[in-house]
Amino acid sequence: MDFHQVTAESIQKIFIYLFIWFSRRCAVAGTDYDHSMLESDADVSVLVNQALVRDLQRECALSDQVHSARSADSARIQEFLMLLAVCNTVVCARHPHHDIMNASGIVEDPKNFERIDSNRSEQSSSSTNSQSLPTDEKYACLETDTPSPILNTFGYDRRYIPTTLTPIDSVESSTSEYFQNEQQSIQRPKLLDIPSIIYKKDSNLTDEQKARLNRDVSNTSSPFELKPIFEAESPDELALVDAAYIYGCRLVKRTPTAVTVETPELVKMTYDILNVLPFDSTRKRMSVIVRHPYTKQIILYTKGADSAILPHLTPVEDDSEQKLFITKTDQHLNCYAREGLRVLVMAKRVVAQHQYDEWLKKHHEAELSNHNMEKRMQESYSSIECNFTLLGATGIEDRLQEGVPETISSLISAGIKFWVLTGDKPETAINVAYSAKLFSPQMELIKIMARSKEAAEATIYFYLSQIERSLGHEETDTEMRPVGGSGDNNRYSISNEISRERALAVDGKTLTFILDRRTNLTKPFLKLTEYCSSVLCCRATPLQKAYIVRVVKEEMKMRTLAIGDGANDVSMIQTADVGIGISGQEGMQAVMAADFAITRFKYLRAMLLAHGHWSYDRLSRMVLYFFYKNAAFVFLCFWFQFYCGFSGTVMIDQMYLMLYNLLFTSLPPVAIGVYDKDAPYDILLDKPYLYVRGRLNQVYKPYAFWLTMLDALYQSVCIFWVCQLGYADTDVDVFEFGTVSTTACMFVMLCHASIEIRSWTIIQVASIVLSVGAFYLYSLLYNAYCVNCFGLPSTYWTIQMAMTRPIYWLVTLLSCVLALIPRLMYRVGQTLLVADEVTKVILNQRRVNRRESTVRGLRITL
Known part of the structure; x- marks a missing residue:
């Protein structure tokens, strides 16, 4: 040869x-x-209650009452809105970024924008009365003649619209009455109809100033047309900051060491940022430690899942007003979840100076440790994230994208089995599953929400025996009927007529017991899923998502496809046989880790x-x-x-x-x-x-x-x-x-x-x-x-x-x-x-x- x-x-x-x-x-x-x-990202404007905004401005600017019966509620609402504006990683800019860098990489004449700012402020101040009080400078934004067109709407992805931002009124409203009114429209109730704000400085306005303020507020189409440009890692944070901005608590500036917020009476307050405790899937919350500019108090603001905040509240007496407030908040959370909203709980803690100094010393030691650093950091976070005072709760509507129900229905008809792995509450996830046609009213919904290994084991075997008894099986280990060849997704499936009748929902706590190999519950659980057309895993962490994909791929010999749009989906996408990332408001981490990228979930069908x-x-x-x-x-x-x-x-x-x-x-x-x-x-x-x-x-x-x-x-x-x-x-x-x-x-x-x-x-x-x-x-x-x-x-x-x-x-x-x-x-x-x-x-x-x-x-x- x-x-x-x-x-x-x-x-x-x-x-x-x-x-x-x-x-x-x-x-x-x-x-x-x-x-x-291909589809462009069309922005959807938030429907704002303009009458409420005008009433809020009048109340903040014209009220002379410093103390009243509702001052406690007013303080809590003020703190609640302040938390929305401060407890995040949102950055803001007054103007869009312009490229002023030459070909050599040198930034040329960076003072141009300062000149523009000074000219604009001079123009605004020249239009005001020369004999006005110093506080008139605060209202300059209401008198601008040429509002910027890019700031007229609060634009972001149509899925994320801030809704149901309400305080829990312990006296006047009830949960049922609130939701009966909420179903009619998206407009907010008068949540800040308060006589005064506790940080008000100058409340003595002349008659001329009052008349001018009334004229400005009533004639201005939107008093917030000079809204800064916000950029956020998460659309949820952006929604919360926008919601706070709508009601007058405006994030104006953020640096690594300070954050400036403008209160409803247009008083700018600059908080020193002492520490930022980032969100992670273990704690399920994030916190920001700031120093108050006037009182010099050290305040810890935190937001997170209800399961991560409510157990860490300061104990209160059963018959106290705070206990009633916590109970009503929990009721609202359950109602929000049943409505399919993504819920967050807001709380704060005032930390004494000596407590903070002791914690900061230990925290620095944990950051510099070479052994078990992650564990020590978690212990450090937990040591200060406790004894919270509840401020309120929010519900954000995570709207389904256009075509999601039709896409899921088509793919199920194609013989594809869906597992939804989400970090939402079970009530929220189940509601979304029904609206997305993943679950149908004709299905028997099996819920496994166990709090111990024994309870999880008993629940799984109970449902297995019940289903096999209804199918006429006499033995527990009856072998499944193979449908396709080796490696196909129907290898371990029973007939479609039987499988279509059931759906399974399991929470993250139960998954902890199921995925632990020492409990020997993985195979019984997977066998139970074979009788279900769809599986919903709630409160799942990113590691649990990846582990579930790996177990399904290895134990059930299935080809797996994972699709996600956020950083918490990266490990799941990389573990699956095929990974698809959705580009959008959640960032590009999922797209960078995926094999394919799409702009909308509905394109998965094609x-x-x-x-x-x-x-x-x-x-x-x-x-x-x-x-x-x-x-x-x-x-x-x-x-x-x-x-x-x-x-x-x-x-x-x-x-x-x-x-x-x-x-x-x-x-x-x-x-x-x-x-x-x-x-x-x-x-x-x-x-x-x-x-x-x-x-x-x-x-x-x-x-x-x-x-x-x-x-x-x-x-x-x-x-x-x-x-x-x-x-x-x-x-x-x-x-x-x-x-x-x-x-x-x-x-x-x-x-x-x-x-x-x-x-x-x-x-x-x-x-x-x-x-x-x-x-x-x-x-x-x-x-x-x-x-x-x-x-x-x-x-x-x-x-x-x-x-x-x-x-x-x-x-x-x-x-x-x-x-x-x-x-x-x-x-x-x-x-x-x-x-x-x-x-x-x-x-x-x-x-x-x-x-x-x-x-x-x-x-x-x-």
Whole structure:
């Protein structure tokens, strides 16, 4: 075996990997450049109660009452809004960022913006009364003649609209009355109808100032048109800051060491930021420690899940007003959760100076420790995040994106099983699951909310025995009925009629017991999920999400796809077989970690049902075709060796051996693997059950591979022996015989590709024509000019002489006919007698189209 033969065999091995990689990359590109899956981020304005805002401004500016019966409520509301504005990581800017950096990376003239600010402030101050009090400067924003257009609305993703921002009135309102009124509109109640604010400085206004203020407030379309530009890591934080801004507690400036907030009476207060305790999935809360600018008190503001705040409140007496306030807050939280809102609890703690100094010393030691630093940091956080005073709660509507219910319904119809892993409260998650059509009212909802290992074990086995008893099983370990092949997502599923009747919801505490291998509850839990069409895991941490994906993939032998839009979904996305990131308000961490990226959840439907279907079908048929053409070419050389008694003589020129895969037959696999479509886009979306073709691996089966090999063997026999019989008893030399055999083999393979192609476009036609053109162009030039190239035997003028003889064309034509008859008959019989679901749908659609065309023709004739 010489160098060229080894090179040819190596090229054949490498090419299949190259073509598979190229096909996959083009499939990704086809998804990326699907323009139907592109959508701009349209902002949705928040509906603001303008009357409430005007009343609030009047109350803050005109009231002379410093003390009243409601001063305690007013103080709590003030602290509540102050927490919304301070306890976050939101940054703000007065103007959009402009690129003032030159090509050398030097920032030029940074004082331009200061001049603009000074000019604007001078213009505002010049429009005020020269005899006004110093507090008039605070109202300059109400008198601007040219508001900035980008600041007229509170814009962010339509899913996140701050709603139900209410204090808990312990005297006047009840939970039921509140929600009865809340269902009518999004407008807020008068939550700040208070006689005074505790940080008010100058309340003695002249009659002229009062009249001007009333005129300004009533004539201004929006008193907050000069709203700064906010940027946040989380849309929830942005929603809370915007909500505080709407009601007058405005975040004005933030630096690493200080935060400036403007109160409803337009008094700017700058808090020193002492420490920021970031949010993590273990604590489920974040805190900010600040120093009050006037009282110099050290205040810890915190917000987080109800389970992370309420147990750490300062104990109070059962009959106290604070206890009633906590009870009503808990009732509101449950109501918010049942409404599908994402709830947060707000609290604060006043820390004594000596307590803070002691904690700060230990905290610095924990930060610098090299051993168990994470554990020591958690202990440090917990030591100061305690003895809270409750301020209130919020509910943020995490609106479903457009098309989510339809997408989930289609994917469930396609046989895909959904597991929703979320950190929301169980009530919130279940409500969203119903609205997203993940759960239906006809389903039996199984809830596992255990607080101990024994309770979790008893609950799981109870439901297992109950379900198996209802299905007629007598033994607990009854084996499931396999539906598909190895590795498909229905391998461990029972019939759809049974599975569709149940849904499972489990919380994070129970997952802690289930996922612990020492409890031996993982397999019983997974067996219980096999009886359910959908699974909902609430209060799940990022590590739990990743572990659930890994357990499902390894224990149930399923192919998994994880989709998420936030940083807490990164580990889950990386663990799954396929990771999809949704770009949006949650940041780009999920997109950077994912295999695919989409802008809306609804595009998952097209990605799986259309692009996923095409990708599997193309790749399967391309691999089968690649195996076929290489096997046929090798068998052709084998028959010559068999005929010559294995003399070692090669009938095909060495250059043909190397260029056969590289040039002559490289385009048809590309046409099949990249551009071919076995079904139209709209049909695949309208008929989700067609996805079963790829989900159950119905194209690339073992029998399909061996049938393809058998077909390659038969075609090689036809090609060789037709050529041998055609040139029998002639003086043809070995290279002319090899050239004729190569030509016949190439035409047979191109015709075979034509039979396998499902959708004919200019690309498919060009792949066939260019392959033939490349073969003849190279052969004519090579045989004409390469007399003794590369040290190879001379094939001078071989193909030119062969093409002048009729036997050359007769042998080529007869070889194609005899070799392709079985393949053609097989495809025809398969289409007419045992057509798959995709073929049936396409044929039925063509009949409908012909019928409609006939009806239209009759109408035109009449």
